[in-house]
Amino acid sequence: MRPLSYGVPWAGQARAVRILVVEDEVRLAQALQRGLRAEGFAVDIAHDGETGLHLAREAAYDAVVLDVMLPKLSGYRVCRALRAEENWVPVLMLSAKDGEYDQADGLDVGADDYLTKPFSYVVLVARLRALLRRSAPPRPPVLGAGDLRLDPAAHRVSRGQTQIALTPREFALLELFMRRPDEVLSKSEILAHVWDAHYEGDPNVVEVYVGYLRRKIDAPFGRRALQTVRGAGYRLAGNGG
Amino acid sequence: MRPLSYGVPWAGQARAVRILVVEDEVRLAQALQRGLRAEGFAVDIAHDGETGLHLAREAAYDAVVLDVMLPKLSGYRVCRALRAEENWVPVLMLSAKDGEYDQADGLDVGADDYLTKPFSYVVLVARLRALLRRSAPPRPPVLGAGDLRLDPAAHRVSRGQTQIALTPREFALLELFMRRPDEVLSKSEILAHVWDAHYEGDPNVVEVYVGYLRRKIDAPFGRRALQTVRGAGYRLAGNGG
DNA sequence: GCCCTGGCTGTGAGGGCGCTGAGAGCGGCT
């Protein structure tokens, strides 16, 4: 199943802070890797924009150090691509000395901070820490349907003023519905998203969990946000029922 | 920019997407207004919380960009007031750099997303778009015939303002007709599409289901959208009867 | 007006679909 609850601050166990360094100068990249590891970070390296973007997409990094001048795909394009995909991982850009690009470009492209080469290692670490410290902010927006709200990052759900406690499975199910309000989702589609891409089990689990959800988000409020569409699937009313 | 309502035929002429910016720093407000207008949004400005709240109440905005620090009425209070009135317009909050308030407060108060100053303009636009996309999901394929509407994704049918409940079979049948309005469909063709490619049964089912449909989509409205073409099949009037 | 053919509809059986309560398995926490 999907580890939906990893990395959630309140989940408790400490997790290594993961940094991705995208830098084509091999010596600089390795120096950074060694240094940051010594600081206690988990560091991955990419030597071109393409693999950098790929890695940033796949793994959940806490920050990305991104050179501007890169083979295959410039740092700008990598950053822009990430932002376009609603990936708000904090990005610290490294510019060429005084290149054709300037700082404003970097920020316009969605970077969170900017450093011009040559830079002092100490400054880089300081800025990185600053980014991480205030990196709680780049969190995904809250989903809403009527007075139903779901905060994906905080794993919180509320209806009106009332907080609602959901189990991980229930939460994942509701999140799927809230990302596609007013759309009928078939049981197989639900199974594929909330359970596993090739889940081989009784589709009845879906009915069971829809039932659980209804008891928590609808019944106590006399609402009917989660609707059955017989023969087709289920639908979350975009107005919250 | 891309008109958010594209593909919704009955939406009539594309309506501008309206954004309200509530920001007391005049220069920032104007910069935002210029930038967002260049993106194709219709932008209104308020320089304090009171007029901001007033405007948000009066006009139907698609989103509100709301600074936290405002004269007369803080962004928090504005947002809380809107939510208390069951106004669920998407709100994007702009926090002071690292002020006394923090992000959690913003979300607790009912904001949908949160950005800390200084922010990158690109990120603001990206988040704004994300908010708009979520709140106004442009579900292109809505079929229409006169005042008859069928939304395949939502599995919903309506005539005028009235929602109509259809069984799966009825829905499939009507969908076939609405995809080919004004066209005469033979019973065998209908059987092949709505039932099974090689259905071996009484073609009378078609008559039966056409009857069911008429009782739901025509009779209550005194219309005749589903017409019999004796000896040939049935036709759905493209103008809804 | 009569007849024939094709279309319409009321009735009812049967079965599929969705809902729910009970409970077993599992893992985490104390």
Place this chain on the structure above:
DNA sequence: AGCCGCTCTCAGCGCCCTCACAGCCAGGGC
């Protein structure tokens, strides 16, 4: 070890959907 919460299976139940059937109605040709 014991408890608790989460997940998921299973079986029973009830409703609604589907469809066959048969009798009735309407259109059109003569």
